[in-house]
Every structure is written in C-alpha cells, then in structure tokens.
Amino acid sequence: MTNSTDPANGADVRDALDGTEAPDSIDGANVIDAPNVIDGVNKMNGVNVNDGAPGPAKKANRPTRRYWRTGFLRGAIELRHLLRNPREMFGQLLNVAVALMVAGFISDDVPGTHIPMAHLTLAGFAAYLLFQIGLVNLPQILVTEREEGALLRLRATPGGIPAYLAAKCLLVVVMAVGTLALLLIAAALLVDGPLPHGPGGWLTLVWVTALGLLAVVPLGAAIGAVLPNPREALALIMVPVMGLLTTSGAMFPITSLPVLVQKVASVFPLKWMAQGLRSALLPDAARAAEPAGSWELPTVALVLTAWAVLGFLLAVPLLRRAARRESGSRLTARHRKAALSGAIAA
C-alpha cells in the first residue's frame, strides 16, 4: 500500500464526499442529471418513478425487462471471467483456507459448553466473508470499473447503467453464496465444521445470509460510489473493516471485550450477522456464550434491516451521482493523476 499524499486526491475525496455540487469545482459543477440514468436507478430499486422523461409511457415496461435481461447476461459473463481468473479467485479461496486452518488448530470448547470453539469461529468467518464481499470486494470492483471507464461507457449506452447494476447484484449474490457454501462444505468435510441443525437452522441460515447481504451490499455500493481510486480505496476500507472484525465477536466470544467496545461494535452489522449465523449453525446450548444469553434473532433482523434501509437511502443518490459525473475529461484527468502519482512513487 503506497502512502500517497497527493493533495489532488485528497481534494477529490472531499469533493466526492460533499453531497452538493461544489460550484467552483470544474469537475463537479454543471454535470447533467441525465433522465435515463435517474430512471434506470429508480427502476433498479423498484421505485418506478417517471420523472417526466421523454418517451412513450406504454413502452416503459418493456425496456425495464430488457435491462434486467441484459444485466443478467452481463453478470453471467462477468462471473465467467471471475472464475477463469485465478488471481481474482485467489483472495476468496485464501479466506476460506485461512478459516479452515484456524478452525483446525482450535481445539478448546466454547466457555461453559461442550461445543467446539472451532464452530463458533467458522460461523464468525462465514459472517465476515459475507461482510467482506459487500463492503470490500464490491466497492473495489465499482471503483476499479469507474476508473477504467466502464461506468462511462455504460452511461453512454442506452440502458447501460441499469444493466450494470443488475449485473453487479447477480455477481455479488453468486460470489457470496458460493463462498459461503464452499466454506461450510469444506469445513464440514475437513475439520468437522458446523452445519445447521434441522430445517429451522437452514431457514435461519438463509434469511440471515439474505438480510446480511441486503445490509452490506447497498452500503458497499454507496462506498464504492464515493471512494477516490482503487489503490486508496482498499486502504480506506480495510482499517474500519479490520476494527469491526476484532470487536464484533465474530472470531471469539464478545463477552471477553470491554463493555464500551461491545456497545460500539453492536451498532454495526457484522456482530449481528455473526450472531445470526451462530444461531443457525450452533446448537442452542451455545447461547450460554452470548452476551445476552440468547440469540436475539429479532434484534438481528431489526439491525440488519435498518442497515439495509440506510444503505439503499445512501446508495441510490450516490450511485446516480457517480454515474452522471462521469465524462471523458474526468476520466482522462484521473488517468493522468494516477500516472503522475505512480511516477512519483516509483
């Protein structure tokens, strides 16, 4: 990680985080709110607001379906590229491998129970991997593709932005479910890992996974829309993510942490995702190690829903803004800046 002190990049972050268009910024000012972009983003969220965009109303339904179809085709192609690219897959596989190794080395039990500690850790890893896909991988993909010009190309293509978002939804869901399945199956086969007990456990696994993704994916999209460039993006995201990983009780019982840290961590979704997955994967006896002495599933649902709502509220305007800010000159300026900071670093 290069510690870039490029002041221009700093200005860009500030500019990007600023909700309103800075009047003195050449890049930010006077960029167009293209109706097709707005329209597309609205459709993506099922809020089919027709804001007076030209075009016959009776046709409104058909293009939407075409966007989704094109988007899913696009997502399928992107998935194929991901699977064919070993370097991309390596990160995910490494995560799973680390989880399995850690689980293999832990031999004690969850305090006060006869449940292997490894099970708790694996459930925590499962939650963390979902969390990471939404809040680390997704923003990175978005920032990288914006920098390369894919977002601009799709903006210049009819129906491009809705198709792009649909493709990313598919990509993220498949990545998340695939990683989760790989982790649980490999753990079950190799280190006697946990699997849900009975239909209730499976159901919990499904809804916690779905709600967990809803909590982190829109948030990750919002983050991806404002982060400056791929290199700095990773640094900016990883610090808080690592902080949450150690304080959310994902890897070890949260009760061993100071109360204040517990309280802070319980604001964020990772703790609740981990707790929800523990409830799905561990027997009820493991509740003894929970801070509240129970799984608190209603709270899990509530907190994750709240984050999902917040994420959507942030993601829609920020993505729309990111798309409409794209133009050729902006792209060129960023490439020049990247080349420049690269030259200085070298």
Next chain:
Amino acid sequence: MTTTGHTSTTPMALRATTTNTPLTTTQPIIRARDLTMSYGGVDVLHGIDLDIHRGEIFALLGPNGAGKTTTVEILEGFRQRSAGEVRVLGADPERGDDAWRGRIGLVLQSWRDHRRWRVAELLAHFATYYPDPRDPAELLSLVGLTDQADRQVDRLSGGQRRRLDVALGIVGRPELLFLDEPTTGFDPEARHDFHVLVERLARDEGVTVLLTTHDLVEAERLADRIAMLVSGRIRACGTPSELARGAAAQAEVRWTTDDGTARRERTEDPSRLVWELHRDAPGPIADLEVRRPTLEDTYLHMVHREDDGTDGGGDSGVGEGLGRGRDGHGDGETRAA
C-alpha cells in the same frame, strides 16, 4: 460576441459560421447558438455558434484549454451548459433519453474498460443494448480485428484497442459519432485504415462525425469542415482550404534576383506579384516559388494571437500542434500578424 466579428477579414470563413441562417429543408444534426459555459464565474465558452449537417465530418481544433472538451461534452449530454441553445439530433442533450443515446456513438481516448472481456464477446454484448445493431462479426472485419476476436481486451495493442473502441462506438448504428483524438498512438497504416473507415461511415451511411484532434494533417485529410476554437471562441470555421487561404497567413513568394540575392515577399495576391515580377523582368525568374499558407499556418496564427495570457493551457497545446510538418520556412514571419 459572436464569431462573426473575428472572422470578418476572411469572407469564406465568415460565410461558414454565419449566424441566423434560415433553417429551411434540413435541420442540422448539431446546432448550437450562443453556447456559453462558465465555471465558478470564469467563462470558458463565449457564445459558440455551430451547425453540423448530416453526413458531414466536422473537426474541432484548438489548443488544450480552449474549450474543445467542454463543448463536446455539452453536445454529448455529459455536461450542463450555462446558457445558449443546443440541439443534437433534434433534442436538447441535457434531456436526452435512452432512445436519443442509442443514436449517438462515442469513441473516447481514455477508455481502458472491460479488460477481461474477449473482443468478440464484448462487441456481441454491447450489440444487445441497441434496437438495430450491426452484426458483430462484420464489424470486427470492418475494423480489422477478426484475428483478435478471441483475444482478451487487455492483450490488444494500443491501436487495436482504439479500433475496438471505434467498433463499440458504431455497433448501435449511430447517426452521430463523436471521435476524441481517435488516432493517438496509431502507426501510419492503422491511421490510414482508420481514416478510410471514418470516410466510409460518413459517405456510405450518412453518419455525422464530430472529431476533436490535435493532428492538423488528420483534420485536413478527414474533415469536410473545421472549426478552430481558441480561448472559448470559434476563431474560424470552414473547409480546410478555406481556412488555410482565409485567416491571416498571406502567401509567400520567393525568388532570386538578377544579382543573386534571395528575396521573399508576403502578399495576399501572389498571382499579381508573380505577374508583376515577370512584367518587369527581362527573362525567366530564378527560383520562383509560391507558398500557399497551410492549415497549420492558420492554426498557429490563431493560437498565437491569443498568447497574451488569457489561455492557461495554451502553451502545451501549441506544442502539440507543432508536432508535425514544420519544415522550417520563414518561422518568424509566419507568426507575425
């Protein structure tokens, strides 16, 4: 302030930019009237008037910072103008919907996207966004990438990548194509092929092309008409030869007198000067040569007239403009206004 005042010395150029032309039979594909742009109180475009017609290849020239990019991005619908009237394909670009977008093709120099896609796969995918796309395979052979169809995009050479961008730009059969520095990094053969392709699109399919470039030779070769944008104003507009004849640069006549001294004289009417020389001379005139002003002379003249500080990016732009074709004749005089 319109362009009229600045081109008054050049009748041909004047005609080309005349405002308030009665719109009779055909609406222009691009029409701008008094297009103005300011960023934070600083004007970067001062009332641009532009008419570009169907099937025309139109080049926008000018140094960096002159407002080329801003103008083009306003026309592309990516930027909101401060004032003025703009119609592109009959619509205000700020309100262009998907159907409007589908009629416009874009080739930018900064694209590095979709690196992991295969060439044919990417083209086939983008074809699906348009109602009546070109056949991807035909398109590949049109831009000469058939052999690279299965190659990953990031393994293409710079010129191949740009040709792929061109293919992506025209896959939806656009009526209007924006080309931004399209041949930067091309070898001479690729450049030639590209020029042939663009001419074919314009001539055979009636595609209107708006080209921005620093390459004066390319502009002269391709464009039906050229506008020179300097410091946010169109300083001249016309066919390449009109511009070369028009603006400031006078023709230069060189000859050697009887006593062996080399003479050169600048004149608006070289034919008359040569006639007078012959009339007064006892016999043939040695080393007689008439140099017509080139597009580059016009360009440099325009740009240098602006050199008094207003144009921040001007210096680098001139450098790029100088890149080709100066053969070292009469440098000082050429630039003298």
